[in-house]
Amino acid sequence: xxxxxxxxxxxxxxxxxxxxxxxxxxxxxxxxxxxxxxxxxxxxxxxxxxxxxxxxxxxxxxxxxxxxxxxxxxxxxxxxxxxxxxxxxxxxxxxxxxxxxxxxxxxxxxxxxxxxxxxxxxxxxxxxxxxxxxxxxxxxxxxxxxxxxxxxxxxxxxxxxxxxxxxxxxxxxxxxxxxxxxxxxxxxxxxxxxxxxxxxxxxxxxxxx
Amino acid sequence: xxxxxxxxxxxxxxxxxxxxxxxxxxxxxxxxxxxxxxxxxxxxxxxxxxxxxxxxxxxxxxxxxxxxxxxxxxxxxxxxxxxxxxxxxxxxxxxxxxxxxxxxxxxxxxxxxxxxxxxxxxxxxxxxxxxxxxxxxxxxxxxxxxxxxxxxxxxxxxxxxxxxxxxxxxxxxxxxxxxxxxxxxxxxxxxxx
Numbered sequence: 463x464x465x466x467x468x469x470x471x472x473x474x475x476x477x478x479x480x481x482x483x484x485x486x487x488x489x490x491x492x493x494x495x496x497x498x499x500x501x502x503x504x505x506x507x508x509x510x511x512x513x514x515x516x517x518x519x520x521x522x523x524x525x526x527x528x529x530x531x532x533x534x535x536x537x538x539x540x541x542x543x544x545x546x547x548x549x550x551x552x553x554x555x556x557x558x559x560x561x562x563x564x565x566x567x568x569x570x571x572x573x574x575x576x577x578x579x580x581x582x583x584x585x586x587x588x589x590x591x592x593x594x595x596x597x598x599x600x601x602x603x604x605x606x607x608x609x610x611x612x613x614x615x616x617x618x619x620x621x622x623x624x625x626x627x628x629x630x631x632x633x634x635x636x637x638x639x640x641x642x643x644x645x646x647x648x649x650x651x652x653x654x655x656x657x658x659x660x661x662x663x664x665x666x667x668x669x670x671x
Numbered sequence: 672x673x674x675x676x677x678x679x680x681x682x683x684x685x686x687x688x689x690x691x692x693x694x695x696x697x698x699x700x701x702x703x704x705x706x707x708x709x710x711x712x713x714x715x716x717x718x719x720x721x722x723x724x725x726x727x728x729x730x731x732x733x734x735x736x737x738x739x740x741x742x743x744x745x746x747x748x749x750x751x752x753x754x755x756x757x758x759x760x761x762x763x764x765x766x767x768x769x770x771x772x773x774x775x776x777x778x779x780x781x782x783x784x785x786x787x788x789x790x791x792x793x794x795x796x797x798x799x800x801x802x803x804x805x806x807x808x809x810x811x812x813x814x815x816x817x818x819x820x821x822x823x824x825x826x827x828x829x830x831x832x833x834x835x836x837x838x839x840x841x842x843x844x845x846x847x848x849x850x851x852x853x854x855x856x857x858x859x860x861x862x863x864x
Contacts, residue, residue: 465736469743476747483757492759492821622821632824 493634496620497649504645507618510611512576512604515587521607524615525644533572534662534669536655537638539621541579542590547635547652551575552594554637554655559601561659570666571659573601574640578616578623579631580609619646641665674722681718688712689772698762701823701831706838709752709775716779731784738785742797745785748778749801753808753835755819762822791855798846802839809835 481487489495499505509525528535538555540548555573562568577587587603596603606612616623623633637658639648647665650658672680687693688711697708720728735741751757752771760767786794812832818825850856 464734465740468734468740472740472744472747476751479751480747480754483751483754483760489756491755491817491819495756620821624822624824626824634818634821 493620493636500620500646500649504641504647505618506644507640507646508611508614509644510615511607513584513607515584515591515603517584517588519584519587524604528640528642528644531572532642533570534642534666535572535574535640536658536662537574537576537619537640538635539578539616539619539633540575540635541577541631542582542586543579543630545630547633550652551635551637554652555601556594558655558659559597561656562600563597567659567663568600570670571662575601575603576615577603577605578612578621578633579605580612620649639665641669672721674724676722677718678722681715681722684711684715684718685776688715701758701820701827702834704758705752705831706834712772712775713779713782716776716781717783718779719776720780720783728784732788735781735785735788737793738787738789739793741781741785742789742793744781745778746797746801746804748774750804753805759820759822791850795846795850798843802843805835806839809833809837809839 484490485495485498489498507525509523511521512524512527513519513521536555536558538551540551542548555575558573562571562573582590582605584605587605591598591601591603594601606615619638620636621633623631626632635652637650637652637655638646639650639658639662641647648658648661650661688697688708694708697703752761752775757767757771761771762768789797809832812819812828812835814832815828816825819828823831847856
């Protein structure tokens with residue numbers, strides 16, 4: 463009898479703990495947990511000073527720039543020397559840029575690619591932007607000007623960057639939807655760029671009403 | 672071995688799994704984390720359990736008939752630390768890391784205190800359960816093309832998966848060998864302990 467009670471207690475504790483780590487048996491990976499959390503709570507991202515691409519680029523605050531611009535932003539994190547996942551992201555964003563221009567959505571949605579590599583200066587970003595045929599009115603590139611702000615920013619977006627041992631990085635990649643007020647409302651997988659765009663437009667509709 | 676010696680052995684195993692730079696090295700790789708550090712901690716827990724006075728062991732045995740509660744606890748702890756998010760959290764959050772170390776120690780202690788009382792049938796059931804669970808998780812680690820842990824790379828995940836499958840084969844095999852050696856597979860129905 464005492465053993466039965468002990469087993470029941472162990473099972474109960476187990477259920478609570480498993481439920482806790484899996485957000486109510488809905489996720490088993492950190493990535494899925496983060497996306498669920500973002501969709502449910504829309505956290506405010508911390509502010510960071512960013513530096514733009516090209517000569518004469520000055521540092522600006524991400525949050526005030528978002529507010530000033532007023533458009534919903536689809537954001538990804540890259541580094542310009544990356545040859546793996548960033549090229550996929552790059553292709554996705556090129557496709558998005560095309561869709562946005564074709565459908566005349568550039569007054570409602572924009573694209574931002576932020577580099578997490580300290581080696582990416584204004585020139586590297588500019589070269590990368592021209593390689594991507596980026597239209598500056600739709601798609602902006604930036605690096606994080608203040609190294610102190612990089613970590614909190616990556617944490618807020620849930621980007622984990624691991625040095626790959628051969629001079630580059632391994633990092634998770636996704637498409638993040640940011641509202642003009644600096645709330646992160648949605649994270650989509652690579653390959654789901656159009657879903658991200660559609661949901662951003664839906665939010666833009668609601669916001670403009 | 673004397674209880675005191677078991678205590679020292681436990682402390683040595685615990686240190687091997689958690690000494691600052693060793694811990695960093697073990698946890699830098701998914702396979703080392705799961706297949707070296709976890710067993711070290713479980714063995715440390717078992718050694719500690721061998722060093723506690725008999726009176727305390729009797730008290731625990733009273734709520735652990737046939738080792739059922741202890742083995743159930745072991746299965747749950749083992750399953751929990753195979754969840755990718757739990758591994759990630761252990762890497763990122765000191766309280767979770769502490770919980771990981773203490774639950775694995777406790778699982779080792781529970782295993783030590785439950786194995787004998789369990790008897791062959793419960794032992795076999797427990798090992799069988801653990802093995803198929805680990806095998807399925809190991810196959811998933813190898814099969815999924817997405818990175819399950821933010822803290823580990825895809826190829827580390829594959830290696831960890833292979834290791835889990837290997838363990839899921841080795842441990843039941845070892846159990847069968849032990850039982851065969853003790854002459855328990857000869858078809859007489861009297862259960863020997």
